[in-house]
Amino acid sequence: MSDDPFFGLSGDSTWNACIGQQGDELHYVEGYLEAASELANAVIDKKMLAKRDTLVLPILYNARHAIELVLKYVGGQLFDCGVLAQRHPANHDIKGLWGHLVAADVADEAIRNHLKALERFIISLDRIDDDGQELRYHVSRDGETSLKGESLANIVVIRDNLKELSSVVDGLMHRTIGFVAERKSGTYSCRCSRADLREIAGMMPPLADWGTEAFTQAKNAVKERFSLSNTQFSKAIDAIKANREFYAMVGGETDLPYLLDDEVMLVVEQWRILHPDDAGKEPKVVQGSRFRSADLIANIKKRRECVEALSETVLCQEAADLEALFYLGRGDFYPERFEERAAGYLKSLGDGAELRARTARLLDKTNLLTCLERGARRAGRLSLAQRLGKPPAEQEPPHETNVSQAMRK
Template identity: 85%
Template sequence: MSEDPFFGLSEDSTWNACIGQQGDELHYIEGYLEAASELANAIIVKNMLAKRDTLVLPILYNARHAIELVLKYVTGQLFDCGVIPQRHPANHDIKGHWDHMVAADFADEAIRNHLKALERFVVSLDRIDDDGQELRYHVNRDGETSLKGESLANIVVIRDSLKELSSVIDGLMHRTIDFVVERKAGTHTSRCSRADLREIAGMMPPLAEWSSEAFTVAKNTVKERFALSNTQFSKAIDAIKTNREFYGIIGGETDLPYLLDDEVVLVVEQWRILHPDREGQEPEVVHGSRFRSADLIANIKKRRECVDALSGTITSHEAADLEALFYLGRGDFFPEQFDERAATYLQSIGDDEELRARTGRLLDKTNLIACLERGTRRAGRLALAERLGTPPAEQVEAQAADDVQTKQ
């Protein structure tokens, strides 16, 4: 046993916890909030009546500290990415930190809503402990009894409120993480975040109806919900139109740098030849006893033939676009980065041998069609996405025959 009573390690590493350089800032927020919830649940579940008066204090303090930490975390993240001009002074005034964030009026509806939901918890704990002292010490800095204005607190009420608080903090924390990532994509206005713009695009009618009353109705609804002026609304629409994904949401089509729709369809046709049993099915687990060298040789031959069939059609530029579509559909990057990613993939295709190898590796992907369909939709090729989502003619005929057989 180590001489250090708290930071010594035993031979059994089962209960080793990561702290310090192996820890994470979010662990502090989650840890204090989870501690409060676990203590409140334990008192009730284990009927620990004798411990109500002692444990209620660390329960409430942990909840307060979790709020303080999440407010400081969000402020720091938004300051670091340039959304707010300054941090709040480093103190324990949770109401002051909350007011500072609300006053910033962030260009993100979800963050504003999460802060609004957090308000009643902040107000409640600030009322009894405005500097983080009353819940920690029996006597405050003024020499008076802490919490002298309170007499009772109900553990069940606290437990239930902690469940709601956990949901609010989790939402605020993770929306902030997403917001910072989205900010790097560059799609936003002074009033709308990327997520807001996506929501606005979904609220607008198709482009074909923008000269009708439907557009005016949608415009007024959007302006009211997001508190936008006419100028701010126009800037939001301009941002939507220049975004591949959002322009597609309102029915607009955006060309790919080099790849044509028919060329993508040709690739999919060869994929179906190479994977005739994969369509709409989970990959089959092949046991060693069922594996035959003849099958492997046949598969290699078929793969070579499929790559050969595309060699005269898919150039290095088109292969780069195709690869970008696949990884866009897999969710590896934002549609705004499509052209940059395609250019990067193009630089890594040095010669015809590498081109064939890359084409073959794409054809090997069992999720190729699913990712291409999602990728083309996010890239603004709506008509192509619909084509990829339509099963081949022979599959439709086979399904029709199955339906007839089932009815008989």
């Protein structure tokens, strides 16, 4: 064991904690807030009456420091992705940090709401400690007794409000992570984030009703909720119409680059041959001892036949779209990147042997149907998603296997 009293390691790694290069910025936020909650709970649950006066100080300080850290984290993330024009000065002024973010009027409803919910905690702690000193030292920088305007603090009240604070901080922290990730998709307007646009799409009537009173009512509701002008509303609608997934939410259809709906249904038809009992079911766990060589040989033969049956339909461009559709349904990327991902798959396909191998790997996937249905919906192919979601007996049969090249783009 090392002689270092705090950073030495023992032979038992059970209690090794990751810090430094193995740690994470958010561990600081979560750690200080969890420490405040754990201390408050310990004092109350263990009836540590003698420790009320000493532990209340680290409880409040840890809560304040967690707020400071989350505000600095959010500010840094928003600056790095170009939403904030400048950083707040590096200090311990939580009211200033909070005000800097509020003044930015971030184009995301959830972030604005989380900041609003944080306001009462900011006001309370800033009132007694505006620079992070008075909860740490008995005497302030100007020689005055710290917290001289306060006499009592109730740990039960603190404990109960720490629960709400934890919820607000957690919501702000994780929404910021999501917001920054969404910005990379390019889907947002000057006033609305990608998440806001999804909400707006869900509030709008079907396309067939646009231009009617139903549209006007929805428009007014959206403008009021998100504080949008007519121009800002129009830009939000333009962004929705340009997005495969959101346009589908109002009933719009968007074509895939090369893959036709009937071609997808032909793939599913061959997939059902390979997985006759798996459609809509969870994958089975099969013991290795139950495999027989004859069964494996028969399966390989059937698999080869299914791939061959698609050889005149699933060409390189169709295979790339199909692969992108599957992984979109699995949630691997945003629909906005569909063309880019399909182009990447196309580039990696290579010769005919690779095309057949990739087709076979897709047919092997027991979740192919589920992911294709989800992918079709997210890609804006509602009619295809509806066909894929029907039981086999109710599905519209595909056209001829060798779909005419004249039908292709």
